Amino acid sequence: xxxxxxxxxxxxxxxxxxxxxxxxxxxxxxxxxxxxxxxxxxxxxxxxxxxxxxxxxxxxxxxxxxxxxxxxxxxxxxxxxxxxxxxxxxxxxxxxxxxxxxxxxxxxxxxxxxxxxxxxxxxxxxxxxxxxxxxxxxxxxxxxxxxxxxxxxxxxxxxxxxxxxxxxxxxxxxxxxxxxxxxxxxxxxxxxxxxxxxxxxxxxxxxxxxxxxxxxxxxxxxxxxxxxxxxxxxxxxxxxxxxxxxxxxxxxxxxxxxxxxxxxxxxxxxxxxxxxxxxxxxxxxxxxxxxxxxxxxxxxxxxxxxxxxxxxxxxxxxxxxxxxxxxxxxxxxxxxxxxxxxxxxxxxxxxxxxxxxxxxxxxxxxxxxxxxxxxxxxxxxxxxxxxxxxxxxxxxxxxxxxxxxxxxxxxxxxxxxxxxxxxxxxx
Amino acid sequence: xxxxxxxxxxxxxxxxxxxxxxxxxxxxxxxxxxxxxxxxxxxxxxxxxxxxxxxxxxxxxxxxxxxxxxxxxxxxxxxxxxxxxxxxxxxxxxxxxxxxxxxxxxxxxxxxxxxxxxxxxxxxxxxxxxxxxxxxxxxxxxxxxxxxxxxxxxxxxxxxxxxxxxxxxxxxxxxxxxxx
Numbered sequence: 001x002x003x004x005x006x007x008x009x010x011x012x013x014x015x016x017x018x019x020x021x022x023x024x025x026x027x028x029x030x031x032x033x034x035x036x037x038x039x040x041x042x043x044x045x046x047x048x049x050x051x052x053x054x055x056x057x058x059x060x061x062x063x064x065x066x067x068x069x070x071x072x073x074x075x076x077x078x079x080x081x082x083x084x085x086x087x088x089x090x091x092x093x094x095x096x097x098x099x100x101x102x103x104x105x106x107x108x109x110x111x112x113x114x115x116x117x118x119x120x121x122x123x124x125x126x127x128x129x130x131x132x133x134x135x136x137x138x139x140x141x142x143x144x145x146x147x148x149x150x151x152x153x154x155x156x157x158x159x160x161x162x163x164x165x166x167x168x169x170x171x172x173x174x175x176x177x178x179x180x181x182x183x184x185x186x187x188x189x190x191x192x193x194x195x196x197x198x199x200x201x202x203x204x205x206x207x208x209x210x211x212x213x214x215x216x217x218x219x220x221x222x223x224x225x226x227x228x229x230x231x232x233x234x235x236x237x238x239x240x241x242x243x244x245x246x247x248x249x250x251x252x253x254x255x256x257x258x259x260x261x262x263x264x265x266x267x268x269x270x271x272x273x274x275x276x277x278x279x280x281x282x283x284x285x286x287x288x289x290x291x292x293x294x295x296x297x298x299x300x301x302x303x304x305x306x307x308x309x310x311x312x313x314x315x316x317x318x319x320x321x322x323x324x325x326x327x328x329x330x331x332x333x334x335x336x337x338x339x340x341x342x343x344x345x346x347x348x349x350x351x352x353x354x355x356x357x358x359x360x361x362x363x364x365x366x367x368x369x370x371x372x373x374x375x376x377x378x379x380x381x382x383x384x385x386x387x388x389x390x391x392x393x394x395x396x397x398x399x400x401x402x403x404x405x406x407x408x409x410x411x412x413x414x415x416x417x418x419x420x421x422x423x424x425x426x427x
Numbered sequence: 428x429x430x431x432x433x434x435x436x437x438x439x440x441x442x443x444x445x446x447x448x449x450x451x452x453x454x455x456x457x458x459x460x461x462x463x464x465x466x467x468x469x470x471x472x473x474x475x476x477x478x479x480x481x482x483x484x485x486x487x488x489x490x491x492x493x494x495x496x497x498x499x500x501x502x503x504x505x506x507x508x509x510x511x512x513x514x515x516x517x518x519x520x521x522x523x524x525x526x527x528x529x530x531x532x533x534x535x536x537x538x539x540x541x542x543x544x545x546x547x548x549x550x551x552x553x554x555x556x557x558x559x560x561x562x563x564x565x566x567x568x569x570x571x572x573x574x575x576x577x578x579x580x581x582x583x584x585x586x587x588x589x590x591x592x593x594x595x596x597x598x599x600x601x602x603x604x605x606x607x
Contacts, residue, residue: 024593
């Protein structure tokens with residue numbers, strides 16, 4: 001097999017990408033480089049590293065070999081040129097936007113997003129002068145109408161949390177391309193196992209690694225993946241990438257680092273200055289989790305479809321929003337974007353409204369009542385009283401989190417046990 | 428040679444054999460990509476000869492700058508071109524007049540001229556276009572993986588640490604498989 005020019009499959013990449021045996025010790029598992037700093041070979045080497053003229057490690061806020069394994073692995077799985085691991089999914093979004101936007105600029109975002117992202121965009125980002133303009137994924141034309149000379153990016157989720165909305169990535173990518181701005185896709189719910197947004201025109205992919213990539217509910221983390229597809233110099237709209245950086249003696253990042261310059265900019269400008277670095281220990285746990293991503297995502301999706309079918313026939317259930325169901329509004333888009341399955345997350349409308357939601361989360365014994373998704377364990381939450389509580393009623397309903405709605409993240413337990421627990425809870 | 432996609436073995440073979448590089452279009456400005464590549468290969472013990480008529484006769488990091496390829500008084504293994512694509516045929520013609528001929532003509536990122544490449548290949552010279560040798564060396568040695576870059580290589584073998592420091596990797600590992 002030596003030097004065979006085969007292209008490895010997804011399962012192989014999930015296990016191997018980024019993780020060669022440690023060059024100094026031969027350790028086969030990825031070592032946890034639990035250190036803040038790295039000694040330089042000599043003064044000249046230090047100068048080369050600080051000047052970005054050599055590849056290497058300086059300080060864990062900017063890079064760490066354990067985090068680098070995770071970065072390369074996710075980049076490989078997404079089909080990107082490079083990755084940058086950060087402290088959380090929110091930190092990933094912060095660094096991406098800080099690299100693209102100046103105060104007074106705008107970005108267009110789908111209004112069907114994770115409630116935490118809606119908060120971040122409406123509050124923290126507005127306070128930085130980065131102005132979100134909302135568009136409706138059910139009306140693709142609303143993205144085009146939102147474009148202005150100040151637009152610097154478009155942001156969508158591949159599968160929206162929690163409403164089960166599948167966004168027509170290719171259609172939005174075409175609008176972003178026409179506007180000359182990058183398309184950012186949050187691929188947290190789908191993971192690259194179910195959907196690879198770069199294949200459909202995404203220029204940047206972001207993740208909350210906390211969810212299915214880590215997969216075991218033990219570590220918070222975020223990831224930025226550079227698709228390598230965007231020409232940052234063409235319209236001179238992105239000064240972080242196309243203008244000389246005085247802090248690095250005048251180098252132009254796009255000219256110097258080519259098709260992975262966005263990831264480098266996020267690291268050597270954004271992460272360096274803003275500081276939300278990922279702990280190497282978290283990187284180790286998440287990278288280990290990813291080794292079984294293909295197995296887990298298929299089981300999550302298969303279990304979720306069985307649960308959705310069962311719930312759809314239950315007398316106390318008003319509706320089930322899960323794109324895997326043949327009658328679902330997003331079923332056709334699901335066939336195109338997530339053909340292997342629609343992931344673990346669904347929302348359920350209970351005929352008994354708010355009180356029925358409270359009763360269900362109180363009565364279940366296998367499902368855990370908590371504010372997360374993407375654990376091996378089945379999870380349940382009533383978004384109106386928790387994750388989406390800070391939104392207005394109109395925003396709650398818009399985001400698919402009205403008072404009658406319960407969100408489920410189906411785990412990888414036996415599906416009969418999961419269904420039996422819901423049956424108990426609905427009695 | 429298919430110049431849209433090079434096998435890793437082709438690039439590895441070139442970077443493993445080349446000992447002397449002439450850099451045409453070299454800039455002594457320390458923030459320019461050519462300077463990065465120059466410094467990187469010098470630090471790896473490669474002989475790198477800068478070529479730029481505007482700076483001929485100067486010494487940069489101890490290396491004498493020449494005006495043109497023909498002025499270099501020693502054999503060259505590889506000509507690395509940092510000039511826009513339209514200037515490449517002239518550089519290739521100069522390279523074809525060298526005795527002995529260089530083994531490799533390399534054009535940097537965004538630089539590609541298929542006619543000039545065909546001319547060089549007809550003379551038995553290997554050609555690489557629209558690539559950076561520093562990035563390729565970093566990718567195939569795994570050094571670039573420290574920056575979270577997708578090296579598109581997998582291996583169950585340890586990488587090679589170069590003498591002179593732990594943060595320098597070599598190309599000694601031939602067990603890599605292509606990924607991506």
